[in-house]
Amino acid sequence: MKKERILLNIGAILGFIILLFIFNKTFDSYQMKILNLCGIYIVLGLSMNLINGFTGLFSLGHAGFMAVGAYTAGLLTMSPAMKEMNFFMKPIIPFLAKVEWPFLPALLMAGVVTAFVGFLIGSPVLKLKDDYLAIATLGFSEIIRVVFVNIQSVTNGALGLKGLPTHTNIWWSWGTAMITIVFMVFLMKSSYGRAFKAIREDEIAAEAMGISLFKHKVMSFTMGAFFAGVGGALLGNLLGTIDPNMFRFVLTFNILLIVVLGGIGSITGTTISAVIVTVAMEVLRVLDETINLGFVQIKGIPGMRMVIFSLLLMIVILFYQQGLLGTNEFSWDWFSKIKGFKKTPKKEVKQ
Amino acid sequence: MSILRADNITMRFGGLVAVSKFDMTLNEGEIVGLIGPNGAGKTTAFNMITGVYKPTEGSVFFQDDKRDIDITQSRPDEITKLGVARTFQNIRLFKELSVLDNVLIANHLRLKSDVFSAMLTLPNYRKEEKAMYEKSIHLLEEVGLKELMYEKSTSLPYGKQRRLEIARALATNPKVLLLDEPAAGMNPKESLELMDFIADIRERFKLTIFMIEHHMQVVMGICERIFVLDHGITIAQGTPSEIQNNEKVIEAYLGVD
Numbered sequence: 001m002k003k004e005r006i007l008l009n010i011g012a013i014l015g016f017i018i019l020l021f022i023f024n025k026t027f028d029s030y031q032m033k034i035l036n037l038c039g040i041y042i043v044l045g046l047s048m049n050l051i052n053g054f055t056g057l058f059s060l061g062h063a064g065f066m067a068v069g070a071y072t073a074g075l076l077t078m079s080p081a082m083k084e085m086n087f088f089m090k091p092i093i094p095f096l097a098k099v100e101w102p103f104l105p106a107l108l109m110a111g112v113v114t115a116f117v118g119f120l121i122g123s124p125v126l127k128l129k130d131d132y133l134a135i136a137t138l139g140f141s142e143i144i145r146v147v148f149v150n151i152q153s154v155t156n157g158a159l160g161l162k163g164l165p166t167h168t169n170i171w172w173s174w175g176t177a178m179i180t181i182v183f184m185v186f187l188m189k190s191s192y193g194r195a196f197k198a199i200r201e202d203e204i205a206a207e208a209m210g211i212s213l214f215k216h217k218v219m220s221f222t223m224g225a226f227f228a229g230v231g232g233a234l235l236g237n238l239l240g241t242i243d244p245n246m247f248r249f250v251l252t253f254n255i256l257l258i259v260v261l262g263g264i265g266s267i268t269g270t271t272i273s274a275v276i277v278t279v280a281m282e283v284l285r286v287l288d289e290t291i292n293l294g295f296v297q298i299k300g301i302p303g304m305r306m307v308i309f310s311l312l313l314m315i316v317i318l319f320y321q322q323g324l325l326g327t328n329e330f331s332w333d334w335f336s337k338i339k340g341f342k343k344t345p346k347k348e349v350k351q
Numbered sequence: 352m353s354i355l356r357a358d359n360i361t362m363r364f365g366g367l368v369a370v371s372k373f374d375m376t377l378n379e380g381e382i383v384g385l386i387g388p389n390g391a392g393k394t395t396a397f398n399m400i401t402g403v404y405k406p407t408e409g410s411v412f413f414q415d416d417k418r419d420i421d422i423t424q425s426r427p428d429e430i431t432k433l434g435v436a437r438t439f440q441n442i443r444l445f446k447e448l449s450v451l452d453n454v455l456i457a458n459h460l461r462l463k464s465d466v467f468s469a470m471l472t473l474p475n476y477r478k479e480e481k482a483m484y485e486k487s488i489h490l491l492e493e494v495g496l497k498e499l500m501y502e503k504s505t506s507l508p509y510g511k512q513r514r515l516e517i518a519r520a521l522a523t524n525p526k527v528l529l530l531d532e533p534a535a536g537m538n539p540k541e542s543l544e545l546m547d548f549i550a551d552i553r554e555r556f557k558l559t560i561f562m563i564e565h566h567m568q569v570v571m572g573i574c575e576r577i578f579v580l581d582h583g584i585t586i587a588q589g590t591p592s593e594i595q596n597n598e599k600v601i602e603a604y605l606g607v608d
Contacts, residue, residue: 183470190469191459191480194448198456201445208401208439210431210460210523219466327447 008332013178020170032170033238034282039173040234041274043180045258046267047227052256053265054188055220056200058134060252061121062228064141067148067247068117069110069229070236071155074164075099076106077237082163089159090152103167107176107233114229115222117144122221126214129203141252148244160243161236168238176234177271180227184267187223196220200265261316263323268330273323284309353414354379354559355435355527360399360409362392362583369395370583372409377527382553382560384574386567386594388603392583393563394440397531400561401437402427415526432460436525438516440532440563444504450515451500454487457522487522493555494518494548510541514548521556528552530562534569542566546573571595579603 023035044062051059075083079100083092091097101109125136148155155161187193195216198206207213236242258277262269284305291298316324355377362370370392377383385393398404400411402425410423413433422430431437445453462469462483464476472480491497494514499507504515513533520528533549534542546569553560564570570577571591579587579594581603587594594600 186470186472187466190466190472190476191455191462191464191483192466192469194452194456195459197448197452198445198459201447202443204403205439205443205445206456207427208403208431208437208443209457209519210428211456212426212428 005332016178020174024170034278035170036168036173036238037235038275038278039170039177040168040231040238041255041258041278042177042271043173043227043234044231044255045262045270045274046180046184047224047231048255049259049262049265049267049270050184050187050196050227051221051224053259053263053270054193054200055196055217057126057217057221058130059137059221059224060134060249060256061118061137061141062255063247063249063251064144065114065118065225065228066232066235066251067144067244068114069232070242070247071148071161072113072229073103073106073110073233074161074236074242075154076101076109077103077165077167078161078163079165086156086159086161086163087153089157092156093153096154103165103172103237107172107230110233111226111230114232115226118225118228119218119222122218122225126217126221138249138252141247141249145244145247148247155244158244160241160246162241164237164240164242166237166240168234173234173238176230180230181267181271183227188267192216192219197265257313259323261313261323263325263327265327266323266325266329268328269323269325272325280309280312281305352379353377355400355561356412356414357396357400358410358412360396360406360411362395362399362404363407368583370399370580373399373580373583373585375578377559377561379526379559380553380557381576382549382562382574384570384577385561385563385580386565386570386577387580390582391580393580394531395583396580397437397529397563400430401435401529402430413527428460431523431525434524434526435529436520436523436527437529438513438520438531438533440535442512442516444512444516444519446503446505448504449501450491450496450504450507451487453504453515453519454490454522455483457519458483458487460523490518490522494521494552510537510545513537513545517548517552521552525556525558527559527561530560530564532563532565534564534566537566539568542569545569549573 027035044066048062051057075096076099080098083097121137121140125133125140128136149158195206195211198209198211199213199216203213258274259270261277262271262273287304287308288302289300291300353376357373357375359372359374360370361368361372373396385396387393395404399406402422406423410421413420413422413435415433420433422433445456462479464473464479468476488497488500491500494517496511496515496518499511504512507515517530517533530549534545537545549560550573552558562574574591577588577591577594578585579600586599586603587597589597
C-alpha cells in the first residue's frame with residue numbers, strides 16, 4: 001500500500017515535469033511569466049501558511065521578508081558593471097561592488113539572510129499574540145522598507161535596482177515550489193509539525209504538554225522567513241527590477257489572500273489557490289479593457305477586475321468559510337472515492 | 352518521601368489576594384484533594400504550581416531522587432518536563448486534531464531528534480517516532496479509547512474527552528498528576544467510573560495525584576488527605592472524616608447564622 005503511494009507520488013512529479021517541458025516549448029513569454037509567478041506564489045503562500053496557518057501566529061511581515069530576500073539575491077547576482085551604472089547617486093559600498101554569485105548560492109543566501117532577519121524580529125515579537133502580533137510584524141515589515149529606501153549605498157534607495165540578471169525560469173520557480181511543498185509535507189508529518197499544530201489549537205494546553213512555545217514559534221517563524229526570502233529572491237530575478245515600494249503591505253495582503261482562500265492550514269489548498277489567484281488576476285484583465293459584444297460596446301473601466309475579483313473572493317468565503325480545502329490535504333484516496341472504487345477497503349478502524 | 356512542596360505561596364492580583372500562604376506537601380503515591388467553594392482560589396493554586404502564574408510570595412519545590420528543585424520561576428513546559436502534568440477545568444484538547452495526535456503531541460517533549468532529522472525521517476528519528484506511536488496506542492488502549500483513535504477529539508462524548516485529557520497528560524510520563532475538576536459535568540455513574548479510573552491509573556503509572564473536585568462523593572471516596580480553601584485561605588486539612596466533621600468547613604460550605 002505504502003509503496004504504491006510512493007510510486008504514485010513519483011509518477012505525478014515526473015508527469016508534472018513533462019508538463020512543464022511542454023509548457024516551456026509552447027507558451028509565449030507572457031504566459032511563461034504567469035507560470036513563473038504561479039510557482040513563486042506557491043512558495044510564498046506556503047511560507048505564510050506555515051507561520052499563520054499551521055502555527056497560528058498572525059504575522060503580516062511577509063513583504064518585508066520578501067524585500068530582504070529580493071535585495072540580497074539581487075545584489076549578489078548583479079554584475080559589477082551593472083552595479084556601477086545603477087549606483088550613480090551614491091557609490092555602492094566596496095564590499096558588495098565586486099561580488100557576482102551564481103543564482104543557486106545567491107538564492108540560498110537570500111533565504112539564510114531573511115531567516116536571520118526573521119529570527120531577530122521573531123525573538124522579541126513572538127511574545128505577542130493575535131492582532132498585536134499582526135500589528136508588530138506589519139510594523140517591522142514597513143521598517144524594513146523604509147530602511148531600504150534610506151540606505152542608499154547598499155540598496156540604491158528609492159531608485160531601486162534595475163537590470164538584475166533574469167535567472168528565474170520555470171525550472172527555478174517550480175523547482176523551488178516543489179521543494180517547498182515536499183519540505184512542508186515532511187515537516188508537518190513529523191513530531192515538530194504536530195507541535196506547531198498543537199500551538200495553533202491551544203497555546204496553554206500545548207505549553208502544559210511540555211512544548212516550549214518560544215522555541216517552536218521562533219522555529220516556525222524563521223523557517224517561514226527563509227522561504228519568504230527565497231520567494232522574494234525568485235520574484236526579483238524574474239522581474240529584473242526591484243524597488244522598495246514594490247514591497248508594500250498590499251503584497252502581504254495578496255499572499256494572505258492566497259492562504260485564506262486555499263484554507264488556513266492546508267498545503268494542497270495553498271498550492272491550488274496560489275495558481276488560481278495568479279491566473280485569475282491576469283485572466284480578469286479582460287474586464288479592464290473595452291469589451292465588444294457585437295451589438296453593444298462596454299467601455300472598459302480600469303480596476304474593474306479587482307472589483308470582480310473581490311466579489312468572487314467574497315462568494316468563496318461566504319460559502320466555504322474554511323477556504324477551499326479547510327485543513328484537508330490531497331491524498332490518492334480522493335480518486336478512489338470519486339470513481340467509487342470498492343476494491344480498496346482502506347477503512348481505518350472506526351467505530 | 353515528599354515529591355512536591357508548596358511553601359507558603361501567595362498570589363495577588365492587584366489588591367485582590369487570590370491565594371494566601373498556601374502550604375502543602377505531596378508525598379509520593381498519595382491522592383490528595385483540594386476542595387472549597389467557588390472562587391476559593393483552587394485553580395489559582397494549581398496555576399502557581401504548574402508555572403502558569405508566578406507566585407507573588409513563596410516557592411514551589413519539586414523533589415526528585417534526592418534533588419530538590421525550585422520550580423517557582425520555571426515555565427509550564429519546563430515543569431511538565433520534570434514530571435508534573437495537569438488537566439484543565441474546561442477541557443483543553445487540541446480540537447481539530449485526532450485522538451491519536453493529541454496523545455502523540457504529549458510525547459514531543461521527550462523527543463531527542465532535531466527538526467531536520469525529523470523532517471528527513473533519519474533512522475534515529477524513525478526509531479523514536481515508532482516508539483512514540485507504540486506508546487500512544489498502548490496508552491489509548493489502557494484508557495479504553497483505542498477504537499476511537501482516528502476520530503477528531505471534539506467528536507468524543509464528554510466523559511471520553513475527560514479521559515483523553517488524562518491520557519494526554521499521562522503521555523508526558525509524569526510523576527505527579529494534577530487534575531482540575533475531572534468529574535465536572537459528569538453524572539453520578541460517570542463520576543464513579545472516573546473514580547475507579549483514577550485509582551487504577553495511580554497504581555499502574557505509580558502516580559502521585561493532586562486533584563480539585565466538587566463531587567464530594569469522589570473526593571471523600573478516593574482522597575487520602577484533603578485541603579480546604581476558602582477565600583484563598585487554607586481553613587482545614589486532614590483525612591476525609593476529619594474534614595467532614597470540621598466546623599469551619601461546614602461553615603464555609605453551608606454558611607452560618
